[in-house]
Amino acid sequence: MSNDLKWSICESEYIHKGPWATLRSDKCKMPDGRIVDQYYVLEYPNxxxxxxxxxxxxxxxxxxxxxxxxxxxxxxxxxxxxxxxxxxxxxxxxxxxxxxxxxxxxxxxxxxxxxxxxxxxxxxxxxxxxxxxxxxxxxxxxxxxxxxxxxxxxxxxxxxxxxxxxxxxxxxxxxxxxxxxxxx
Structure with a gap:
């Protein structure tokens, strides 16, 4: 197993965009090459x-x-x-x-x-x-x-x-x- 644990984003799709919260779905590639088809991410302001x-x-x-x-x-x-x-x-x-x-x-x-x-x-x-x-x-x-x-x-x-x-x-x-x- 590699010490590099970071995933890369292959593509993103926005499901909802709002002033307080935005929801997107990312397709990601793990370091070992496995694909995560849908990973949901909430974008909030800081x-x-x-x-x-x-x-x-x-x-x-x-x-x-x-x-x-x-x-x-x-x-x-x-x-x-x-x-x-x-x-x-x-x-x-x-x-x-x-x-x-x-x-x-x-x-x-x-x-x-x-x-x-x-x-x-x-x-x-x-x-x-x-x-x-x-x-x-x-x-x-x-x-x-x-x-x-x-x-x-x-x-x-x-x-x-x-x-x-x-x-x-x-x-x-x-x-x-x-x-x-x-x-x-």
Missing amino acids: WVNAVAITAENKIIMVRQYRHAAGIVSLEIPGGVIDGDEAPVDAMRRELLEETGYQFDNIELLSVVHANPSTATNHTYCYLAKGGIKVQEQSLDEHEEIIVEEYTIAEVKQLLADNKIAQSLHCTSLFYALMKLDELK
């Missing part, structure tokens, strides 16, 4: 999220309905990168829109893939510190978001109790807690 800590050392969380899962989800702020917007600029925008807080201190923690077996996008995970409330929320048409604040100890307990369902947000929280030396 995302950003942030563990956002206020000047009062509270972590900002947002609560919103997530239709695909049918749940009201406790999450960290984040969203889609618009066009060729820089990821850190998208993060600043999303924080301001969803929470009304402005952050000048934003640090990249990691870049992760939600599901690299079927989805093309990745998420930039940030730690934002020193947030100050400067405006009211400026939500998109179909967004309804409740902003909540928690202590670091409360967020650690929410994670321990499995109260945060969004896996990418759990990942960011664990990276941030590690960076803050709070994984004790």
Whole structure:
């Protein structure tokens, strides 16, 4: 068996193109020559999220309905990168829109893939510190978001109790807690 595991794409066919998700079917050739006739790939835009800590050392969380899962989800702020917007600029925008807080201190923690077996996008995970409330929320048409604040100890307990369902947000929280030396 070769160490080269990468497949090559022989042809692609788009099944659906939409603003938030595109579905294509690829015909692929494996390194050993075998052909995969239909491999479905979801093309999504890239995302950003942030563990956002206020000047009062509270972590900002947002609560919103997530239709695909049918749940009201406790999450960290984040969203889609618009066009060729820089990821850190998208993060600043999303924080301001969803929470009304402005952050000048934003640090990249990691870049992760939600599901690299079927989805093309990745998420930039940030730690934002020193947030100050400067405006009211400026939500998109179909967004309804409740902003909540928690202590670091409360967020650690929410994670321990499995109260945060969004896996990418759990990942960011664990990276941030590690960076803050709070994984004790």
